[in-house]
Amino acid sequence: MEKFLKLWKRYSFTLLITFIVLGMIDxxxxxxxxxxxxxxxxxxxxKGRFWCGNLCPRGNFYDNVVSKFGNKRIPPKLFKSYYFRSVMLGIMMVIFISGVYKNWGNLYGIGMVFYRMIVVTTIIGIILSLVYNHRAWCNFCPMGSLASIIGKLKGSKRVLHVSSSCISxxxxxxxxxxGLVPYNHKGDILSHPDCIQCGKCVIECPKKAIGYNKITIK
Incomplete structure (x- = not known):
């Protein structure tokens, strides 16, 4: 399973490219x-936002392609604000629902609404990566925000454990x-609902002090 996941994280971005190309045809x-x-x-x-950091083809596109030319700046806290994210979610839902309503009964028209939504938001993510980092869009992605809220409310998810051997x-x-800060949770767990469980902090830790645990947060 781990081998499959590794391959998926490395190559699934090709599904996004295939989607964009096929959408141009039909x-x-x-x-x-x-x-x-x-x-x-x-x-x-x-599993909280596990999809975002491991299974999302667009997320993997940002990791494998956009990260090579994107900036390295952490996105502003505004992007992480649930108020800002709620506004963005509301705007996108209005655009999406109105588009489907106007094209109801027309498969090509409704397909265009879905297609345009993916293409436009992907382009926005690429533009943001030039100013901030390659995952800037993921901070307020509507689906990611909903996943974050559900993970937060449900409380049972894969979380990071930071051992006392952490040297900060x-x-x-x-x-x-x-832009999460695992080392602030030394000797404790980090159960932040926005952790996309990409594992980059686990791999980078020189003391191997960070790992994943399946814990139920009460």
Whole structure:
């Protein structure tokens, strides 16, 4: 399973490229986007934002492609604000629902709504990466935000354990694409609902003081 996940994280971004190309040929391929709207929500019930950091083809596109030319700045705290994210979610839902309503009965028209949503938001993510880091979009991605809220409310998810052997070198913070600070939880657990469980802090830790535990947070 770990070998498959590793391959998926490395190459699944090709699915995003394939989706964009096929959508140019036939807009009905836009309906495939439904998977990326529903899957993060389902996965969040069991594993928080695991989808975002491991299974999302667009997230893996940002990790494997955009990270090579993107900036390294941590996005502003505004992007992490649930108020800001709620506004963004509301705006996108209005655009999406109104688009589906106007094209109801027209498969090509509805497919175009899905297709346009994925393409436009992907471009926004690329632009943001030039100013901040390659995962800037993931801070307020509507589906990611919903997954974060569900994970927070449910309380049972995969969390990081930071052992007392942590030396606070801050490498984990520098590697976290969402700007979380694992070393502040030395000898404790980090159960932040926005942790996308990408594992970059685990890999980077020189003391191997960070690892994942399955813990129920009460």
């Amino acid at each position: 807009l009905r391929f836009g309906f495939v986007a439904v998977i990326c709207m529903i899957a993060p929500i389902i996965v969040s019930i069991f 070198c801050k490498l984990c913070e520098k590697k976290c694409p969402l």
